[in-house]
Amino acid sequence: MKRRDFLQMAGMGLGAGLLAQVPLIGNAIPIETPWYTIDVTKKKELADAALNAARSKGATYTDVRIGRYLNQFIITREDKVENIVNTESYGIGIRVIAGGSWGFASTDKMDKDSIAKTAALAVAIAKENARLLTTPVELAPQKGYGEVSWKAPIERNAFDVPVKEKADLLLSVNDAALKGGANYIGSYMFLVNEQKYFASSDGSYIDQDIHRIWPTFQITKIDAATGKFETRNALSAPRGMGYEYLMPRESDKIKGVTTLYRNRYDMLEDARQGAAQVGEKMKAKSVEPGKYDLILDPSHLWLTIHESVGHPTELDRVLGYEANFAGTSFLTLDKWQSKNFNFGSPLVNIVADKTQPGSLGAVGYDDEGVGTQKWDLIKNGVLVNYQTIRDQAHIIGLNHSQGCCYAQGWGDVQFQRMPNVSLQPGAGKLSPAEMIKNVEKGIFIAGDGSFSIDQQRYNFQFGGQLYYEIKNGQIVGMLKDVAYQSNTQEFWNSCKAIADESDYRLGGSFFDGKGQPSQSSAVSHGSSTARFNGVNVINTARKI
Structure with missing residues (x-):
């Protein structure tokens, strides 16, 4: 999916403004696609094809990144779900040093022959770059880790949560703000899963599973007499967590000028407070x-x-x-x-x-x-x-x-x-x-x-x-x-x-x-x- 096509689909107002910032859109996939990871054995075979091809072409160092990037965007406004989009991007990037210079090439054709050709291209680019080189690349030493993995310590995978449950939460947030006196509200949920596999000629084969979540909204209140308006954005923070981020715990509550949570986020409470506060902003000195x-x-x-x-x-x-x-x-x-x-x-x-x-x-x-x-x-x-x-x-x-x-x-x-x-x-x-x-x-x-x-x-x-x-x-x-x-x-x-x-x-x-x-x-x-x-x-x- 091209970026401009995605933006045309992405709703109106702030939703489109926020989505304009989103990188690496990838290809649209069905909304309820089950979450899964690619077999690590397969990824190692593809990585080795790149490492071997680069070495045979004269690379003195090679690293390989196989990435599968999943995004989910849920966009609502007042009582409507404006859009839900899932995207996926999957491919390989190969970086080498040859002749003391960097070279890089990538492909989304995930077969061994295409990957070997991409590795050869990366080496050819490095050798061309070396013709203009004044100082060779100097890498800090790095030992290989062998075959290792790391997973974000999430409690509930947000991609496994039914889309309806997430959309219903956003609509309930909107309802709370409207009942609190807001004229308009748009609420959004962005989910990211980076499935990253790294391999290098240093001897590392590293598999990682990374999760991020960002629930947010913008409330608007208008003075009917003057036409002036005020807004209040969510006080949420995007986090490297699963859906548990949206399951607030009393032990995390911090009571102050506005009630927030240390490690969790109460989106409903923030919307209620936000609706009252945007009204206060109308009258503020x-x-x-x-x-x-x-x-x-x-x-x-x-x-x-x-x-x-x-x-x-x-x-x-x-x-x-x-x-x-x-x-x-x-x-x-x-x-x-x-x-x-x-x-x-x-x-x-x-x-x-x-x-x-x-x-x-x-x-x-x-x-x-x-x-x-x-x-x-x-x-x-x-x-x-x-x-x-x-x-x-x-x-x-x-x-x-x-x-x-x-x-x-x-x-x-x-x-x-x-x-x-x-x-x-x-x-x-x-x-x-x-x-x-x-x-x-x-x-x-x-x-x-x-x-x-x-x-x-x-x-x-x-x-x-x-x-x-x-x-x-x-x-x-x-x-x-x-x-x-x-x-x-x-x-x-x-x-x-x-x-x-x-x-x-x-x-x-x-x-x-x-x-x-x-x-x-x-x-x-x-x-x-x-x-x-x-x-x-x-x-x-x-x-x-």
């Missing part, structure tokens, strides 16, 4: 610009972490490899080499982690067959490391890759992608409510909104979904037209308190774009609620 202490909920802070920490610590961006499309980074190598570059306050500890259960980036092995890891990026406010893959590791003196290689599909070249990047909770016992008690003039922000950040990931502006004014330690009402401006160093140095581990939650992006041709990846960012003092707040409705 427009913010007075000035300096405020900000209390940022994890449902909001994840995006600020993503843009101001995740992207600037990508080593390929630091080295200028992304400059033409996505920009560079202010975190240049000289700052890391100084060993004392002040990124943030001493409270700020930020880690990269590809192993975190339930996160979007959690896998056992990356797309170079490297076992995933956890490491420090910012330690006590100081820049200490970056994100690397095998052909970058030597640049910063590492003798191993950090396992950050990923491709969105079998037909795409794998390259450096962001791991989960998260702010660590505060060491002392502290709740968001206790944090708010100490604020004289502040704003509590929940949910992600519009944002802007410069090409070096330094100067930025962020909005959100919900804004509450804090006066003398108490929330006194809702605000609107809020955005805050800062630069990365100034912002993270203004961090004066972080709630403890009991408040820690994951946010994230299903569709983080990067590269040319552009690819999308899914990544999570965790934090507890955090306080930032003296941040500049603007009124987005006022003309400058």
Whole structure:
């Protein structure tokens, strides 16, 4: 199915807008197709055909990725199911080094002869690339793992859940919002299953089964008298989980300005709250610009972490490899080499982690067959490391890759992608409510909104979904037209308190774009609620 054909089928309004971001659509398959995996013995035979053919043509290194990618999209609006689409994409990508240079080719013809021809093409491309090479590829050493597997620790496979059950949930969410005063609501569920098989000339044969889910909605309320409207998006986070994500547990409940769950999501409750809150937004006071202490909920802070920490610590961006499309980074190598570059306050500890259960980036092995890891990026406010893959590791003196290689599909070249990047909770016992008690003039922000950040990931502006004014330690009402401006160093140095581990939650992006041709990846960012003092707040409705 071509992308334009899919979008024509995909409903209207926000549904089409969201689906425009979806990568690797693949071919449409019947809605109730039973979920299954391809026999690992068959995948090994196909991988060996590629490895043997590449070696016979002169490759000094080869890796093979066999991928079967399943997607399900359920789109509803008010009392109707607008569309349900299942897609499948299945093929093989072969990457080689020959003559010191990379070559890559792929095919969806999954027979041994076609795969051998594709491997030969990859080698021929590498040899042509080598004619222009100035510096040969230098790979960090990586031992082969032999035959191993990794499966996402899901409790209930969302692809096995009847489509009617999922659609009925979305329609009940819509009904709850409409009964709560909303005029319009669109709700959506996106499911992803990546069945990935990796093999390399290093001696690895790795089979992985990865699951992701994203339930979301947008509520709209209109003032009939003025025609003005307000919206409230879901406060859900996409997660690397099964359908159990939509089965909330009382033990995970976090009661605050809005009730959320630590490891689960109550979509019905969020819709009920959202309908009431969008009504409050209609009557909210427009913010007075000035300096405020900000209390940022994890449902909001994840995006600020993503843009101001995740992207600037990508080593390929630091080295200028992304400059033409996505920009560079202010975190240049000289700052890391100084060993004392002040990124943030001493409270700020930020880690990269590809192993975190339930996160979007959690896998056992990356797309170079490297076992995933956890490491420090910012330690006590100081820049200490970056994100690397095998052909970058030597640049910063590492003798191993950090396992950050990923491709969105079998037909795409794998390259450096962001791991989960998260702010660590505060060491002392502290709740968001206790944090708010100490604020004289502040704003509590929940949910992600519009944002802007410069090409070096330094100067930025962020909005959100919900804004509450804090006066003398108490929330006194809702605000609107809020955005805050800062630069990365100034912002993270203004961090004066972080709630403890009991408040820690994951946010994230299903569709983080990067590269040319552009690819999308899914990544999570965790934090507890955090306080930032003296941040500049603007009124987005006022003309400058």
